[in-house]
Amino acid sequence: MSSNSTIAHxxxxxxxxGSPSSIHYVHVSHTSSVTYGRKSAAHDLVAMRLRLGxxxxxxxxxxxxxxxxxxxxxxxxTLAHYVMKCPLxxxxxxxxxxxxPPMISWFFNNDIIPAILKDFPLFAPPL
Ligand SMILES: [Zn+2]
Numbered sequence: 001m002s003s004n005s006t007i008a009h010x011x012x013x014x015x016x017x018g019s020p021s022s023i024h025y026v027h028v029s030h031t032s033s034v035t036y037g038r039k040s041a042a043h044d045l046v047a048m049r050l051r052l053g054x055x056x057x058x059x060x061x062x063x064x065x066x067x068x069x070x071x072x073x074x075x076x077x078t079l080a081h082y083v084m085k086c087p088l089x090x091x092x093x094x095x096x097x098x099x100x101p102p103m104i105s106w107f108f109n110n111d112i113i114p115a116i117l118k119d120f121p122l123f124a125p126p127l
Contacts, residue, residue, distance in 0.1 A: 024053030027101035032108035039114055046113060046124050050104045053079060069122040082124040083107070089123070092116050 028051050036044045056077055058066045068076025070088045075081075082089070083103050092112050093103065107113055116123045 024101050025051060028053070028104050028108075031102065032105035034108055040117070042121065043114060043117055045126050046117065047108070049124055049126060050079065050083070050107070050113070053101070053104075055079070069125055070120055079124060088120065089116060 034047050034051060036047065056066065056079075058064065059078060065075035066077035067074050068081055068086055070082070071086050073081065073086070076086065080100055083100060084093075084098070092107075092115065094106055098106070107116075113123075
C-alpha cells in the first residue's frame with residue numbers, strides 16, 4: 001500500500017466516524033502554526049485548505065476526475081498530488097519519505113507556501 005493510499009484510507013476512516021479530516025488537522029495544527037492575514041488572500045485560502053485537509057468536491061461527489069492545474073496529470077487535482085507528487089514542485093520538497101500531514105507542517109514551518117505560490121499561483125487552488 002502506497003503512502004497515498006494509506007492517507008486516503010486514514011481519511012476514509014475519519015469520515016466513517018463522522019470526523020472529517022480530524023487526524024489530518026490535529027497533526028498539522030499541532031506541529032505547525034499559521035498566522036492568517038499577513039500574506040495574500042490566496043495564501044490564506046491555500047493554507048486553510050492544507051491545514052484542514054479536506055478533499056476536493058470532485059473527489060467526494062463522484063464527478064469526473066479533475067486534472068492537476070499545474071502539470072495536468074489526470075485526476076491530479078488532489079491535495080496529496082499537489083503536496084506530495086506534482087513533478088513541477090519537486091524542488092520545494094524535502095528529501096526522504098514523508099506522509100502528507102508532516103509534509104504540510106514542514107511547508108508551513110519553512111515558509112514554503114509563499115515561495116510555491118509565487119512560481120505557481122494555481123497551487124492547490126480552491127475549486
Ligand atoms: Zn501536478
